[in-house]
Amino acid sequence: MSAALVANGDLLAGKSPSPATGRVSSVYSEVQASRIDHALPLPAVLINPFKIVDGPPSSAAGNPDEIAKLFPNLFGQPSAKLVPSDSDANQQKLKIGVVLSGGQAPGGHNVISGIYDYLQDRAKGSTLYGFRGGPAGIMKCKYVELTSEYIYPYRNQGGFDMICSGRDKIETPEQFKQAEETALKLDLDGLVVIGGDDSNTNACLLAEKFRGKNIKTRVIGCPKTIDGDLKCKEVPASFGFDTACKIYAEMIGNVMIDARSTGKYYHFVRLMGRAASHITLECALQTHPNITIIGEEVAQKKLTLKNVTDYIVDIVSKRSELGYNYGVILVPEGLIDFIPEVQQLISELNEILAHDIVDEGGLWKKKLAEQSLKLFEFLPQAIQEQLMLERDPHGNVQVAKIETEKMLIQMVETELEKRKQAGAYKGEFKGQSHFFGYEGRCGLPTNFDSTYCYALGYAAGALLRSGKTGLISSVGNLAARVEEWTVGGTALTALMDVERRHGKFKPVIKKAMVELEGAPFKKFASLRDEWALKNRYISPGPIQFVGPSSNAVNHTLLLELGAQV
């Protein structure tokens, strides 16, 4: 049955028996165990001797002058590309640190394995340190030496539990000082930061500081986030997105079959993605739901909550006329953040709640602007209460706590009831709410994420060995066979723009939003009317690790790369 492989305590004996090495005491399921020895193909350029070739000087994503000021030592540096060579020139030993930063994404362990295997294969005798618990581990010099035995049980496994992650940031002069001390203490030649947009921005700041102080430690970033909002031409995907979307799509597909079999429920599915709606879009492309709300479109068209509700209600009504009193609706977690009028209402509420007395009689509502009052009255009572009662420690309304899918169900119910009274709707409507979130962050990585992450890690090692710093590991040509993938590094400063905060310019890697002119959205937009009224459901089923479907790549990536899906 299960319990096929016990991560051997002996194997790991003496290797820092901290609670973080959770897998020491783990029993593996058969599927987990079957993944550990799964052989990972490498891009051809990484298999044979290679050298690094620089591209032309780079600029910035916006405001190059400001970026140049913020990164005097790094700005303008070229991107790097690995190309075949006659021999591997430089085989010196390295001391490398690696850190996981921010939320989990399937594949993180494989980035670390990739770095480790690179060092074993190409720089024998090197040392790899894993900083524990995220960037705080760097600042506190809390680390473990990663050995073959230590890494083994985590190969191709989900989660970040090998060294755990954290959300601390290295930002203040004092924190930079601490990081510097750790780098010096461990005599680090390099550091790999595995994280999202913020973490990679901070990685670049660290690279800049080290370079500015002539500290030898180079810093390389790796693109991680299930939300899929860290990407650009050179870095076509952030890892974890593929696996997370497939896990959510499995569940959505199941719910679709349930909806069609039962014939009496509308399933409202809220999906992860606060800032961008990539996950929702990808899941829609994989499963063909009746209705999908994309936050970026709502924002661009300046839709109101009433518009969104009416859009849903119109489709529910039409479906009812066709005899379908069921359906599946996908909504991004961040939907209400995309609606300008909601933002306005919340900022007014924050102001009122901070300064005024909220009287039972509702006189306080007179302080709301007309538009905001109208919206407030339009909201279901439970949401009104939530807005008034649940505050964060700063007294602000906790938008994140609002269960958007439940709110929409209530608003759709109310509107349908009105139409029923008016004789314009004769159907039955029963909403069921779902939130698919944590389930997708720590699943076993798909073959794509496993292989992609391994290449990202291997490339990070190669970049460090060749003395590169301030680059993000970049693996491209992902629509082709793995052998043909390109490998290199992209200047992090080239991905940056500035934002003005508290009167100062701050560098940021802009989140990649769903582009309404991009191929994934356009494909969705060309099909959604058909999906709305005809039931074109696809149930992707559980992720397979062997067989024909096991190497499928997500639609978003393929469409962005120009492939026909």
Place this chain on the structure above:
Amino acid sequence: MSAALVANGDLLAGKSPSPATGRVSSVYSEVQASRIDHALPLPAVLINPFKIVDGPPSSAAGNPDEIAKLFPNLFGQPSAKLVPSDSDANQQKLKIGVVLSGGQAPGGHNVISGIYDYLQDRAKGSTLYGFRGGPAGIMKCKYVELTSEYIYPYRNQGGFDMICSGRDKIETPEQFKQAEETALKLDLDGLVVIGGDDSNTNACLLAEKFRGKNIKTRVIGCPKTIDGDLKCKEVPASFGFDTACKIYAEMIGNVMIDARSTGKYYHFVRLMGRAASHITLECALQTHPNITIIGEEVAQKKLTLKNVTDYIVDIVSKRSELGYNYGVILVPEGLIDFIPEVQQLISELNEILAHDIVDEGGLWKKKLAEQSLKLFEFLPQAIQEQLMLERDPHGNVQVAKIETEKMLIQMVETELEKRKQAGAYKGEFKGQSHFFGYEGRCGLPTNFDSTYCYALGYAAGALLRSGKTGLISSVGNLAARVEEWTVGGTALTALMDVERRHGKFKPVIKKAMVELEGAPFKKFASLRDEWALKNRYISPGPIQFVGPSSNAVNHTLLLELGAQV
């Protein structure tokens, strides 16, 4: 990429183009498509010529005298067993109807395929009618003729959408009359009812009526329910349980890795199973959570909600001392139905809400018994409000709407806060709630459910051909290789007891509850203390359809069959 197989409109042309044939317009995912032609092994006895051998006369699960009175024509009939024979004696054509009854369970389509293939293989020229939308389809004579082309796209697929299901019952004399008319109109030799305990009870009543009236239509049941509470020695499993538990366990396993990686959340997972806690127990055996609440144990030990809360809080405190401020907790959907004091409170509330005025000042609370008042005051405010406000059309409190996992999080939070004030707890507690329900009912059936259902259907066909009625299709020896599975039918009356309702005896198939003396619970009980404090998480990963893990069977079944897991 995907879209590998389009269920061909041509294939299905002219075959009742009703909206129920949803798959006509479906596009299949690669995984769905790969399952359609998955070859299903049959038990050896079904491959070669077989005959049916009767066992000894049967009795009832309880009150045999009353069951005998209720089923004068069927009571005492022997169970049947298929054994190898020299030749298949009887090859006459049959007209058979099949109906899906109640909630979806993965594998239902395979039962139908099994019946169909049996008829093709052993009774050529037979006709199979699928009644649409559950038992109502029988009463309204709403059916479709199931052909090879019609069935093909549904082979090994989840859902009940081939003919859809429904929750109507054939109970009143008028309804029996309608069913009789349909049986006569279609000249049915037999009817297969695929359903849970209620549906099989009704199937037996129908068999009794038909037999009593000398109508030739025989009725055979098939055991369906993801809840796993329809089983006995002869019918070791209800189909769908295996798949549903594996889908839930995949999600739980992912959440566990997330918990361990993040180190800061307690995930409270509510699982389907209102009447019995089999799903929760099986998921615990598959994943090793820190805390699992089994409803049957709570009931047997007459635990209060405070006891359950304290049990959780004690473990959370101890874990905190060990440095673990995270964990995973499984709770059955029906938990509060198992708590006697909650039942008492709710019945008092129903009484009060029906007859008294609920005053703002709370004077109405004086009407509650002391124990009930104490419990009411112990409940989080949101739950108190839910109890007072949400009523069903009969004015009763809607227990089913209470989100048990959220309620527990609030109660645990409150208790931990008290302990913190008293200096007895120093940890941090953050709860995250999950409900895994609909996602599991319509997944692609596992290899086990696919094969088991196919054998159940094939056997149902064989039983009907041999003139049997009032039996439930029974496939046994499930821990062995499929070839060695036993096949037969069990007298439905043998599974029955009576309940007194409105002064009358009513036959019921008693739901199989989690037995505290059964092997699955005992195994769980022997390990739970270790799981509580040490993190023995197992992440089963997504269901695989090929490879070594694809033929695994759930722990509950294997343990009940005496296998070592």
